[in-house]
Amino acid sequence: MHQDLERAGYAVFAITYDRQVDLKAFADKQGIDYPILSDEGSRVIRELGILDEDLEVHHARFAVPTRPEQHGVAYPMTFVLDEKGRIERKIVEENYRSRYGGRWLLEELGRAPAVRATSGTETSTTASQGIVSARAWLDSPTYFAYQRLGLHVEVTVQPGWHAYGPEVPPGYTGLRIEVQSAPSGVRSGRPRWPDARPFRIAGLDELFSVYEGTVEITAPVDFVVNRGSGPVRLEISLGFQVCSDTECLPPTSLSLSLTAPEAAVP
Amino acid sequence: MATARARLGNDVTTETDYQERGPKIGEMFPNVRLPDQRGELVDLHRRRGRRRAVVVFNRSAVW
Numbered sequence: 447m448h449q450d451l452e453r454a455g456y457a458v459f460a461i462t463y464d465r466q467v468d469l470k471a472f473a474d475k476q477g478i479d480y481p482i483l484s485d486e487g488s489r490v491i492r493e494l495g496i497l498d499e500d501l502e503v504h505h506a507r508f509a510v511p512t513r514p515e516q517h518g519v520a521y522p523m524t525f526v527l528d529e530k531g532r533i534e535r536k537i538v539e540e541n542y543r544s545r546y547g548g549r550w551l552l553e554e555l556g557r558a559p560a561v562r563a564t565s566g567t568e569t570s571t572t573a574s575q576g577i578v579s580a581r582a583w584l585d586s587p588t589y590f591a592y593q594r595l596g597l598h599v600e601v602t603v604q605p606g607w608h609a610y611g612p613e614v615p616p617g618y619t620g621l622r623i624e625v626q627s628a629p630s631g632v633r634s635g636r637p638r639w640p641d642a643r644p645f646r647i648a649g650l651d652e653l654f655s656v657y658e659g660t661v662e663i664t665a666p667v668d669f670v671v672n673r674g675s676g677p678v679r680l681e682i683s684l685g686f687q688v689c690s691d692t693e694c695l696p697p698t699s700l701s702l703s704l705t706a707p708e709a710a711v712p
Numbered sequence: 713m714a715t716a717r718a719r720l721g722n723d724v725t726t727e728t729d730y731q732e733r734g735p736k737i738g739e740m741f742p743n744v745r746l747p748d749q750r751g752e753l754v755d756l757h758r759r760r761g762r763r764r765a766v767v768v769f770n771r772s773a774v775w
C-alpha cells in the first residue's frame with residue numbers, strides 16, 4: 447500500500463502515542479517498514495494542537511466507553527507535504543473506529559490524490575468526493591463462513607447534479623460497484639439498482655438514465671472463506687460520473703472500506 | 713468546469729471543524745523528532761530529504 451506512495455516519491459511517516467515497544471510488535475506483525483514514530487506522552491501531538499479532546503464524545507457515538515489510557519491520541523489527520531515541507535493537503539477523518547485506517551488511507555492517497563475519505567466503523571462506513579457521498583453497510587454485524595450477506599450502498603448526489611445510472615451508451619461512465627476483500631474470497635453478486643430517471647441531452651440521440659438525490663443499491667456478497675478466517679475487510683469501489691445540466695465532471699471513484707468480524711463459533 | 717473543480721476542492725478542505733485545528737495548509741510542517749519502531753531517532757524533515765511526504769496520525773497500534 448505505502449509502496450505506491452514511495453514509488454510516487456513520497457516519504458511516509460505514521461505517528462501514534464504508543465510506546466516504541468508496542469509499535470515494534472505492531473510493525474513486525476503487519477510487516478510495516480516505513481517509520482512509525484512513537485510520541486509516547488503525546489508531547490508532539492499536543493504541541494501541534496491536534497490532541498483529540500473530545501474522545502468521550504467520539505466514543506459515545508459508537509457506545510464505546512473511554513479508558514483513561516486512551517487519552518492522548520491525536521485526532522485522525524493526515525498531512526501531505528510538498529518538497530519543501532510545506533503542508534499541501536490536510537485530510538481529517540471523522541472517526542478512528544477503523545484500526546488500520548491509516549494504511550487504508552495511504553492506499554487512497556496513492557490512488558486518488560483528490561479524495562477526502564473517511565475511514566469506517568466496523569460495519570458501516572462513509573466517504574465523499576465533492577459532489578458525491580456514499581455510505582455502505584452490511585445487513586449483519588458479523589459473518590460466518592460461506593454466508594451470504596447483503597451489502598447496502600447509499601449514494602447521495604448533491605442538488606443540481608446527477609450521476610449516470612448503470613446502463614449508459616458506449617463511451618460514458620455508468621455507476622458501478624466493485625468489491626474486493628482481504629482475505630480474498632468475498633464475491634459480490636449482481637447489484638439491485640434502483641430505478642433511474644430517463645434523461646436525454648439536447649441535440650444527442652442517446653438516452654441516459656440518471657440518479658439524483660439519494661439512492662440505495664444493494665448487492666449480495668458471499669463470504670467464501672474458511673471458518674476461522676477472522677475479520678474480513680471489504681474494499682468497495684464506487685465508480686461514477688456526475689453532470690449538471692451544463693457540464694460534466696471527469697469520471698472518478700470513491701472507496702469505502704469496512705470490516706466484517708467473524709461470528710463466534712460455538 | 714473550472715468552477716465545478718474549485719467547488720470540489722473547497723469541499724475537500726472545509727467540511728470538518730477539526731480541519732481548523734493543528735498546522736494549516738500552506739504552513740511548513742513543524743519538524744518532528746521522535747523514535748521510530750526500531751528505537752531510532754527520526755528527524756522527520758531530515759529523513760524526508762527533498763521528497764514529498766505523507767504524515768499520518770494513527771490512533772493506536774494497541775487498541
